[in-house]
Amino acid sequence: MELIFEKSRSGRTAGRIPACDVPEVELEQVMDGTLLRQDVDLPEVAEIDLIRHYTALSRRNFGVDVGFYPLGSCTMKYNPKIHEEIAKWPGFAALHPCGPVAFSQGSLRLMYELRQYLSEIFGMADFTLQPAAGAHGELTGVMMMKKYFEVRRDQRRQILIPDAAHGTNPASGALCGFQTVTVRSNAEGGVDIAHLRELMTGNVAGLMLTNPNTLGLFERNIGEISGIVHGRGGLLYCDGANANAFMGKTRPGDLGFDVIQLNLHKTFSTPHGCGGPGSGPVGVGPKLVDYLPVPRIVQNPEGYAWREDYPDSIGRVRSFYGNFSVMVKAYAYIRSLGAEGLRQTSEVAVLNANYVKERLRSHYELPYDRTCMHECVFSGKKQVRENGVHTSDIAKRLLDYGYHPPTIYFPMIVPEAIMIEPNETESPETLDAFCDAMIAIAREAVEVPERVKSAPLTTPVRRLDEVRAAREPDVCWRG
Numbered sequence: 001m002e003l004i005f006e007k008s009r010s011g012r013t014a015g016r017i018p019a020c021d022v023p024e025v026e027l028e029q030v031m032d033g034t035l036l037r038q039d040v041d042l043p044e045v046a047e048i049d050l051i052r053h054y055t056a057l058s059r060r061n062f063g064v065d066v067g068f069y070p071l072g073s074c075t076m077k078y079n080p081k082i083h084e085e086i087a088k089w090p091g092f093a094a095l096h097p098c099g100p101v102a103f104s105q106g107s108l109r110l111m112y113e114l115r116q117y118l119s120e121i122f123g124m125a126d127f128t129l130q131p132a133a134g135a136h137g138e139l140t141g142v143m144m145m146k147k148y149f150e151v152r153r154d155q156r157r158q159i160l161i162p163d164a165a166h167g168t169n170p171a172s173g174a175l176c177g178f179q180t181v182t183v184r185s186n187a188e189g190g191v192d193i194a195h196l197r198e199l200m201t202g203n204v205a206g207l208m209l210t211n212p213n214t215l216g217l218f219e220r221n222i223g224e225i226s227g228i229v230h231g232r233g234g235l236l237y238c239d240g241a242n243a244n245a246f247m248g249k250t251r252p253g254d255l256g257f258d259v260i261q262l263n264l265h266k267t268f269s270t271p272h273g274c275g276g277p278g279s280g281p282v283g284v285g286p287k288l289v290d291y292l293p294v295p296r297i298v299q300n301p302e303g304y305a306w307r308e309d310y311p312d313s314i315g316r317v318r319s320f321y322g323n324f325s326v327m328v329k330a331y332a333y334i335r336s337l338g339a340e341g342l343r344q345t346s347e348v349a350v351l352n353a354n355y356v357k358e359r360l361r362s363h364y365e366l367p368y369d370r371t372c373m374h375e376c377v378f379s380g381k382k383q384v385r386e387n388g389v390h391t392s393d394i395a396k397r398l399l400d401y402g403y404h405p406p407t408i409y410f411p412m413i414v415p416e417a418i419m420i421e422p423n424e425t426e427s428p429e430t431l432d433a434f435c436d437a438m439i440a441i442a443r444e445a446v447e448v449p450e451r452v453k454s455a456p457l458t459t460p461v462r463r464l465d466e467v468r469a470a471r472e473p474d475v476c477w478r479g
Contacts, residue, residue: 001060001460004053005477008043014050041477060460062404064271068430072375072407072419073166073214075244075266079329082336083269087328097320101305107324108304112297114331115281121334121342122240122260123253124283128292129327130318134241137261137280138172138208143314144259144284144291145205145235146176151291151312154233156205162191164213164411166239178205185413189215189368191225200228206235211252212245214411214419215368216353216375226256235259235287243267244423245350245374248343258285269333270326279326293317348424349374352431356422359435363442367414374423380416389445389452391416396463397444397455401437 027036045053063069069076087093095107115127131137142159149156159178161169163185170180181199184192191209200207207229212218219225229236238252238260244267252260264279265272272278284292294313295306337345350373357366357376364378380391395405395418407419422431444452456462 001056003477004043004045004050005041007045007049007053010044012044012046014045014047067402067404068422068426068434069404070406070420070422070434071404072216072377072421073241073410074407075242075263075374075421075423076272077244077266077269077423078425079269079271080333080336083329083332084271086332087325092325092328097324101303105303108297108306110331111321111324111327112299112304114327114334115297117331117334118262118281118283121247121251122243122262122283123251123255124260125253125286125289126292127281127283128296128317129279129281130293130316130322131261131280131282132318132323133265133278134261134263134280135168135172136278136317137263137282138168138239139175140280140293140314140317141237141259141261141282141284142172142176142178142208143317144282144288145237146178147291147312147314148235148288149205156203156234158201158204160196160199160204160207162207162209162213163413164189164215165208165210166214166241169208169210169239173208183207185215188220188370189213189217190219190221193221193224193228196225196228200232200234202232204232204234206237206258208237208239209257210239210242211255212242212373214242215377215414216242216245216372216419216421217368217370218245218373222255230256241266242374245346247346248339249346253283253285258287259283264326264330268330270329277323277326279323279330295321345424346374349422352422352424352426353420355428356420356431356435359432360420360438363439364418375419375421377411377414378418378420379414380418383442383445384416387445387449389449391418393452393455394418394438394441394445397441397452398437399456400458401440403434403437 064076064078091106095104111129115129118127119125128140131140157179158181159173160183161173161180162183173180183199184195186192207225209219209225211222226236235258236256238257240252240260240262243262259282261280261282264270264281265277270277290310290312291314293316294308294310296310297304298307334342353372353374353376357372360378364380365382367377367379380394383389383394391408395408398405409417410419411417441452454463
């Protein structure tokens with residue numbers, strides 16, 4: 001496919017600018033001449049060529065509306081279009097973020113009620129909706145944990161992170177000045193209790209625990225873990241990125257968690273990818289309510305208003321009040337499904353993941369042979385050992401079958417990891433077709449391994465030199 005620059009022809013345009021109907025001013029009179037360039041070399045194309053070029057590019061893109069997207073730990077579910085339409089309503093989309101409170105009552109009420117819904121669903125005392133995404137929510141949660149100990153003049157320098165955690169967990173801890181210490185997993189894929197007891201000292205602020213973890217496994221010893229952490233005066237943090245596994249089935253607050261961040265763009269109906277848009281609300285238990293960011297939305301006899309007089313707050317963490325359109329979609333999702341619908345969402349997500357696990361278990365190694373939650377993790381060690389075919393080869397071969405690859409090489413405690421999250425929106429037929437492709441690739445790895453090693457074979461761009469592409473990126477047009 002030609003680049004848009006290669007289609008350029010001198011003098012060709014996609015439109016005509018009408019004659020100026022006001023007094024003309026030379027650009028040099030209103031702009032610094034050093035900012036004006038004659039050598040920009042923009043492409044010159046007709047409108048039809050422009051439209052065809054970008055339409056062709058869009059058809060090469062992949063998304064949930066195109067096909068199955070089994071990225072583990074990402075919850076790439078289909079998102080109902082009605083929620084997109086609701087977020088576009090002029091009353092929401094056209095409201096200026098600096099609009100007067102009197103003109104913003106509907107939007108303020110929506111955010112106020114969304115906080116209440118999330119607090120009820122996850123068993124927390126209150127939520128902030130400010131953080132822009134999951135990692136930002138993590139950072140906000142850890143900032144509140146740090147503030148909790150600062151107010152008590154209790155200097156704690158460490159925070160514990162399981163070895164099966166998301167990579168953003170240690171990053172969030174480090175950004176808040178904590179030394180991150182790794183807790184080992186046990187043979188069942190959960191937290192090693194003996195190691196946790198050893199590490200949980202009076203110098204530890206808390207434990208950041210993903211539950212279910214990145215192995216797709218629910219922490220069986222969560223009650224004991226909560227007791228250990230709280231027994232030494234620490235706080236228990238829940239990474240809620242995998243909340244699609246337990247909505248309506250259990251509440252983190254009831255399990256002893258003091259703080260949780262969510263990914264509305266994963267769990268609550270917002271298309272995501274390519275960097276956004278996201279929303280990472282943070283819920284807290286009673287211990288941390290005073291430290292929630294400001295401003296907060298309060299209800300009074302006149303309606304809803306902003307309030308900032310919370311002296312122990314960590315302050316603002318986001319301009320205005322976060323990504324509002326994502327909140328609208330999440331609110332609509334919760335209202336349209338209701339309590340029973342949310343519960344069924346998690347039940348089907350778990351059912352689908354276990355179905356995939358059972359269909360593939362005889363073809364790929366299963367490091368932790370347990371009932372999984374919303375995702376299942378395999379290993380490509382068998383294919384490497386027997387035929388020299390790596391997980392990356394399997395992922396690239398999946399492209400030839402028309403599927404976006406699952407998450408690979410994560411979690412890092414599983415060699416040659418293949419993490420598959422089917423979520424609740426996929427049909428049995430879709431799951432069977434995907435499993436058939438995975439089984440066919442496992443067969444190819446035995447019978448024609450070179451085909452798998454040279455994949456993809458049918459995509460517009462073949463296999464790249466990944467090291468060179470990372471170190472010597474070529475992203476500029478040179479005519």
